[in-house]
Amino acid sequence: MRTIEVSQVKDTIRDLCIKANIYLPKSLEDKIKSSIDKEKSPVGKSVFCDLCDNIQSAKDEHIAICQDTGMAVIFLEIGQDVHFVGGNLYDAINQGVAEGYTQGYLRKSIVGDPLERINTNDNTPAVIHTTIADGEHVKIDVCPKGFGSENMSALKMFTPSATHEDIINFVVDTISKAGSNPCPPIVVGVGIGGNFEHCAYLAKKALCRDVSIRNSKPLYADLENRMLEDINRLGIGPQGFGGSITALAVNIEEAPTHIAGLPVSVNVGCHVTRHAMEVI
Numbered sequence: 001m002r003t004i005e006v007s008q009v010k011d012t013i014r015d016l017c018i019k020a021n022i023y024l025p026k027s028l029e030d031k032i033k034s035s036i037d038k039e040k041s042p043v044g045k046s047v048f049c050d051l052c053d054n055i056q057s058a059k060d061e062h063i064a065i066c067q068d069t070g071m072a073v074i075f076l077e078i079g080q081d082v083h084f085v086g087g088n089l090y091d092a093i094n095q096g097v098a099e100g101y102t103q104g105y106l107r108k109s110i111v112g113d114p115l116e117r118i119n120t121n122d123n124t125p126a127v128i129h130t131t132i133a134d135g136e137h138v139k140i141d142v143c144p145k146g147f148g149s150e151n152m153s154a155l156k157m158f159t160p161s162a163t164h165e166d167i168i169n170f171v172v173d174t175i176s177k178a179g180s181n182p183c184p185p186i187v188v189g190v191g192i193g194g195n196f197e198h199c200a201y202l203a204k205k206a207l208c209r210d211v212s213i214r215n216s217k218p219l220y221a222d223l224e225n226r227m228l229e230d231i232n233r234l235g236i237g238p239q240g241f242g243g244s245i246t247a248l249a250v251n252i253e254e255a256p257t258h259i260a261g262l263p264v265s266v267n268v269g270c271h272v273t274r275h276a277m278e279v280i
Contacts, residue, residue, distance in 0.1 A: 001081055001082075001083050001136070002079070002081055002082050002083065002136035002137075003082075003083050003084075003085055004082055004083070004084055004085070004138065004280065005084075005085060005086040006084050006085070006086045006087045006088070006089055006091075006092035007086055007087075007092065008280055009084070009089065009092050009093060009096065009138065009140070009280070010092040010093070010095050010096040010099070011096065012096065012140055012278055012280055013074065013092075013093055013096025013097060013100065013140065013142060014096040014097075014099040014100040014103065015100070015278075016100070016140060016142035016276045016277070016278060017072060017096070017097055017100025017101060017104060017106070017142055017144065018100050018103070018104035018106070019142075019276045020142050020143070020144050020274045020275055020276035021064045021065065021066075021069050021070070021104065021106050021144055021274060022058050022059065022062060022063065022064060022065060022104075023058070023059065023065075023276070024055060024065065024272060024274065025210065025211075025273075025274075025275060025276075027210045027211050027212040027213075028187070028211050028248070028273060029055055030212075031211055031212070031248045031249065032048065032051055032052060032055065032185070032248065032271060033048075033052055035048050035185065035238075035245050035248065036048045036049060036052070038244070038245060039237075039238065039243050039244055039245050040243065040244040041237055041241070041242055041243035041244065043237075043241045043242065043243070044237045044238045044241060044242065044243030044244070044245065047237075047238040047239050047241055047243075048238055048245075051238070051271060063105070064104075064105075064106055064107070065272050065274070066146060066270070066272045067107060068107065068109065068146035068147065068148060069101065069106040069107045069109065069123070069144055069146075070109070070144030070145045070146045070147075070274070071109065071110060071123075071126075071127060071144070071145050071147070071150075072097045072100075072101075072123060072124075072126040072127070072142065072143075072144055073126065073127045073129070073142075073143040073144070073145050073204065074093055074097075074126050074127065074128045074129065074140065074141070074142055074143075075129050075131075075139075075140075075141040075143065075205070075208065076093070076128060076129065076130045076131070076138065076139070076140055076141075077130075077131050077132075077133050077138065077139035077140075077141075078130060078131070078132055078133065078138050079132075079133055079134065079135035079136045079137045079138065080132050080133070080134060080135070081134075081135060081136040082136055082137070082138055090128060093126060093128060094124040094125050094126055097122070097123055097124050097125075097126045098122035098123065098124050101122060101123040102122060106123065107123075108120070108121055108122055108123040109123060109147075110123050110124060110125070129201065129204075129205075137279050137280065138279065138280050139277065139278075139279045140277065140278055140279070140280065141208055141275055141276070141277040142275065142276050142277075143204075143207065143208055143274065143275040144274050144275075145204075145269075146270055146272075148181060148182055148183055148270060149181075149182035149183065149186065149268045149269055149270040149273075150267070150268070151181070152174070152175075152177075152178035152181055152182045152268040153174075153200075153203070153265070153266055153267045153268050154170075154174045154265070154266050155196070155199060155200055155263065155264070155265040155266070156170055156263070156264050156265075157196065157261060157262075157263050158170075158261075158262040158263070158264055159260075159261070159262060160259070160260065160261070160262050162262050162264075164223065167192070167223070167264050168223065168226055168227055168230060170264060170266070171188065171190055171227050171231075171250070171264070171266050172227065172230045172231055172234070174266045174268070175188065175231050175234065175236075175246065175247065175266075175268070176234050176236075178268060179236060179240060180236060180239060180240020180241075182268045182269075182270050183239065183270040183271055183272075184236055184237065184238055184239060184240060184246050184247065184270070184271065185238050185245050185246060185247060185248045185271050186246065186247050186248065186268055186269060186270060186271065186273075187207055187211060187247070187248055187249050187250075187251070187268075187269040187270075187271075187273040188227065188228075188231065188247055188249070188250040188251070188266060188267075188268060188269070189202075189203040189204060189205070189206035189207035189251050189253075189266070189267040189268075189269060190202075190203055190206060190224075190227070190250060190251065190252045190253070190264065190265070190266055190267075191203035191204075191205075191206060191252075191253055191254075191255075191263070191264070191265040191267070192220075192252060192253075192254045192255075192262075192263070192264050193254045193255040193256060193257040193262070193263065194255040194256070194257055194263060195257070195258070195261070195263060196263060198255060198263075199255075199263035199264065199265040200265045200267070202253040202254070202255055202265065203253070203265040203266060203267035204267050205253050206251040206252060206253040206267070207251065207267055207269045207273055207275070208275045208277075209251045209253075211248055211249035211251070211273075212249075215251070215252050215253075215254075217254070220252045220254055223252060224249075224250045224251065224252050225250075227250040227252075228247055228249065228250045231246050231247040231250070232244060232245055232246050232247060234246055238271075248271070
């Protein structure tokens with residue numbers, strides 16, 4: 001049994017909130033940079049150059065890469081041989097978010113009630129997803145999620161008779177309707193299977209996967225590629241100015257489901273699909 005002070009979790013969350021909002025994952029940054037040569041539209045090429053300048057400016061000035069610093073989504077993988085001491089784990093997580101957003105001068109965007117709309121003034125509470133794993137380590141993935149892209153997401157409860165083409169068309173149609181709203185070029189997270197709520201979780205989790213890594217199952221890797229090709233045929237282009245690159249990657253995560261159902265969800269990530277991870 002390994003003992004971990006919740007204050008260590010708090011400090012790690014604080015630092016990851018700041019890091020994730022300033023530095024893009026390397027694979028995503030590389031995709032954006034390499035798209036300058038791949039984009040066929042002159043205006044699109046110019047937009048990609050501007051995006052690269054913005055990425056560099058965030059690093060140089062140590063400021064947020066986007067004004068919407070998002071809702072803090074925390075994926076917490078806890079080894080079953082870990083014992084937390086020194087306070088409540090979820091309180092420590094939210095304190096870490098509060099410190100990160102305050103000390104990092106990050107915009108605080110969370111309201112405490114969805115209808116009363118009063119800002120909590122520290123970007124808490126976070127959305128926390130906890131899973132239990134083997135071992136004595138804690139993996140923390142902080143994923144700030146802006147709502148320009150989040151609002152473009154969708155979920156559909158297909159029947160098992162749905163074809164691969166039906167699923168592809170649903171994903172592509174979701175992006176077509178989104179247009180320029182999610183600040184393309186986008187990353188598309190797709191969840192297939194589970195039930196209503198787990199399907200949405202899968203799509204969110206998919207956005208945290210390295211954009212250079214395809215699904216390990218050939219069937220889903222092929223679907224990822226087909227979806228990406230069809231999305232890029234839409235011609236929406238970077239920032240909606242038209243072009244050949246609307247999406248940088250499509251990531252699919254799948255799970256077992258019921259014999260009577262086939263849930264499919266789409267979680268849209270903007271060109272700054274941010275996440276930062278650390279193991280303690």
